[in-house]
Amino acid sequence: MIKNINVALIGNPNTGKTSVFNALTGLNQKVGNYPGITVEKKQGSCRLDRITKARILDLPGTYSLNASSMDESVVVELLLNKNDPDFPDVAVVVTDVENLKRNLLLFTQIKDLEIPTVLVINMSDQMQRKGIKIDIEKLEEKLITSVVLVSTRQNSGVEKLKQILIDYRSISTLPILDPTTIDQDYFENLGKAFPNQSLYKLWLVITQDVNFTKLERQKVPDSTQFKTQSQSYLKKLQQRETIKRYQSINQILKETYRVNREEATDLRSKLDNLLIHKFWGYVIFFMILLIIFQAIFDWSSVPMDFIDSSFARMSEWIKTQMPAGILTDLIAEGVVSGLGGIVIFIPQIAFLFLFISILEETGYMSRVVFLMDRGLRKFGLSGKSVVPLISGTACAIPAVMATRNIENWKERLITILVVPFTTCSARLPVYMILISLVIPNDRLLGINYQGLTLMGLYLIGFLMAIVSASILNRLLKSPNKSYFVVEMPNYKLPLLKNVAITVWEKTRSFVVEAGKIILAISILLWFMASFGPGEKFSNAEQIITQQYSNEALNDLELENKIASFKLENSYIGILGKTIEPIILPLGYDWKIGIALISSFAAREVFVGTLATIYSVERDAEETIKTRMAGETRSDGSRLFNLPTGISLMLFYAFAMQCMSTLAIVKKETNSWKWPGIQLFSMTIIAYLSALMAYQILK
Amino acid sequence: MEIFQYTVAIFLGLWALYYLIRKFRPKNKPATVQGCGRGCGC
Incomplete structure (x- = not known):
């Protein structure tokens, strides 16, 4: 007699979940939709041994069980509904070896639903190239589960995964996080009200907008009564849950996961080694800045002079062509001169944003954020302050608004107070005209003094922001710290269209506003x-x-x-x-x-x-x-x-x-x-x- | 012609005054779009 088991493949997007699905099912797969919604449902079957057949369900990619999209809701609804014919006997969480930390957030959440959960670490063929070493035994012990290293490219680990799936009943269903550590009173009361329920499941039912008709509602008849807390309080608890999980993940990975970048051999790691190096990273960053400011001066001087003389001619032309009078004087002396004072700076603004958008597009800006994060923490600024400080080079207004994602009020306030020191694009016209008037247009070793002065002014603004932050850090008191996760995108060639759109948008808004x-x-x-x-x-x-x-x-x-x-x-x-x-x-x-x-x-x-x-x-x-x-x-x-x-x-x-x-x-x-x-x-x-x-x- | 020039010039002057006052007067936005300022994300 053949034994059928349901296996759910779950994971963050881009972890190679579909490759694992293909490796398990081969051609035995079909694609449909979840009832009522246009979310793709992929199913397949796999013969694990003579008597066990697995029905494999490839669930939509999700970063966590705190669903924010329809795709993610599908995952939460299925995992909370034991009556669903697709409810898994065993969950396989597919993770990417390079982003294990982020991927483990979802793993710990699924494990806490008390479903037997296997951890698949995919793309294991990358480990050597990236200089990654994992102590699998210790990881299994810490995560209370089975861990398999899989490489679908080298077709390794899939057979071991099949063996684990056959023996899924031996996988522990012990949870990783005790929900009472999130908020003792709240969860203890929840436990008293529903004594035979999993606290974490109840918590998900309360916080997630899942389809209640599908749930075992008779068992949780009054789950809504625990919504008595305000939405913002529940959100705060969710944030606390995420922080608690990351704290425990950090601790586990500290003991089991090592990345030795010096041993890495792939191009991205080699570039990262150099670009975020403790010393060379900063040297390269300053060299890039120097080139940018040199180019701004060298390339924009011709169009700048052209615009300047055109406006002067226009003013003269108006005076000679229009009948003499107050309006003529107003237009020639007031309007045209004033507008000339802004149009003249279009070339510099355009070049500045051309360079900034190229740096963003290539993926270098994320490395700068990482590099700065390391330096800024010493001065009481959060890693999250880096983004407002860098975007402050365009304008302080969006930069102040960008501080909203800093949870810690003290760090947020410090960032808001120091952001206006960073050189915004509105200072550029003032600097440009003054530099061209008082700094000689000479060169030393090919470096233009004017470009060097402009760079110095950008750096002095940034330096003042850091010094002020350091002083404010001593003056203001706060016990909490915030956490900062930055994902390094792959390097890529900048997309001309994106660069052009950024340059156009920024220049247009500068001129119009x-x-x-x-x-x-x-x-x-x-x-x-x-x-x-x-x-x-x-x-x-x-x-x-x-x-x-x-x-x-x-x-x-x-x-x-x-x-x-x-x-x-x-x-x-x-x-x-x-x-x-x-x-x-x-x-x-x-x-x-x-x-x-x-x-x-x-x-x-x-x-x-x-x-x-x-x-x-x-x-x-x-x-x-x-x-x-x-x-x-x-x-x-x-x-x-x-x-x-x-x-x-x-x-x-x-x-x-x-x-x-x-x-x-x-x-x-x-x-x-x-x-x-x-x-x-x-x-x-x-x-x-x-x-x-x-x-x-x- | 002189009257026309005066009229347009005064109109432009009033527009400039009106634009700047409107641009920089403090706006009272509804509470829902304002943060409470305590960093709690509300």
Whole structure:
């Protein structure tokens, strides 16, 4: 008489489950759908020995029993329903030798359902190449089950698996995790209410949205009463369950699983050895950064100059073509100059995101995250802080939002507070224009000083974030720690389409979002610069003509003098002059002061503001760069010299010059306290560093 | 022509003012889309 047994193959996606299924069933398989849903149901049969036949069910891939998709629900429903004709006599959990840690989460959950569960470690042929060693006996002892190393490629281990399946009754059904360690009160009460039920099964019934009609409902009639706890509390318990499981998995693998990367021979491991090396990993990362910043300067200078001169020509053209009047002046001096201040930076932004997306696409960015994680933990930042810190190089707003997945409030708060130090793309225009004005375009050993300065500014921002985190870590107290798992994707060639989409999206949003703000601010600034209170403004022409009547000035010189005098006595001039005493020690004049105030809305407004202010005062055909380079102090020396430039760059590196970031920090922390502290402390740091830089260098 | 230029310029000025005020005024979002700020994921 033939004995039939049901075997369920379960595993994470991409663990080679289907290969094991094929190796067991050969051609004896059929594919259908689960009733009512379009989830594929694969079944096959396998003769284990003369008298035992196995009906093998290949269940959809799932990462855990905390189902989040229909595919995963199929697995949970089947494993909880003993009356289902497919209910397995034995479960085979297929894992991938390289990702055993992640795969064991699902294994421990299935084992706790008290079904005989076999652990298959697939792709065992990779072990030597990857430098992996596993103590199988000890692993069997710790997991209280049978473990089989299988390689479907080398057709090894399948016969041993068949033998274990024949003898499945000898496999222990003892659970691995005691649910009362998750929450003693909750699970003890659950046990008292349903004394003859498995606690873990009850827990799954309560937390999973499974189809209750299929369950043994008569045995758990009031399972819903245990839903009295709020959804968020149940979610918290689920998280605690996952953490408990990973803690025990970590401990087991510490004793049984070794990866010696130095012994690994495959290309990926060799590359990983180098790219995440304790020393060379950082060297390579900094070399890549250096190349990126060099390229940004070298490649973008031609389009940048072209755009700059085009806008200057456009402004001049508008002045000559449109009838003279207030609107013509507003468009030529306000709108066009202001917009020129943003469009000019399209090439740099596009190149920056081109490089970032290539690094992401190739899989290198995950290695950077891993590399940084190792370094950051010492400074009180979570491994999960790395992603917000890296995405902060694009914009602090999504970066602050990305901190939501940090469970530990202290680590999350520290990350939120230090993220604005990382150099966002809005700082790039300010840095670019100042670097091109004050840093010589020379090279040393082929390295451009300008690119090097830009890289230095990115690093200084990151360094300040780490130092601040370290200080905050000492000031704020919290007993908990969060866990961080990063999966290293395989290396691959970047997909051109994905890169192009990222570059387009980022550049477009930079131009559209910042462009609208800059346009609005430029218009208001123009009004404030073109009108003023009192006699001085309205009689500017008369006053200046009288003042210089003894000097032989030509018409153009006289016109410039009048324009400067008017600007000084305009509304914006008065505002700038009011704050001048505070910023004078930093090497800034009142016009830069205006740019500092207006760029509080968004940092990139700085260049647009100066372009607008100078265009009211100077010739329209001049480019932004020449206007800024031509600015002088009262003693005739250049305003934008090295001390002022460095002082300004440091100010922008550290100051919290972004209203939108403050708003999002308020939203995420639900109080004005933290954005207030952030604004105050960052402004103080920025002011002091700028002051020191100017006073030392001048 | 001068009146036209003044009208359009003032309109642009008012638009700029309106846009900036609208852009940066604090928004009161419903509580469901706000985190409680204690890091509990609610």
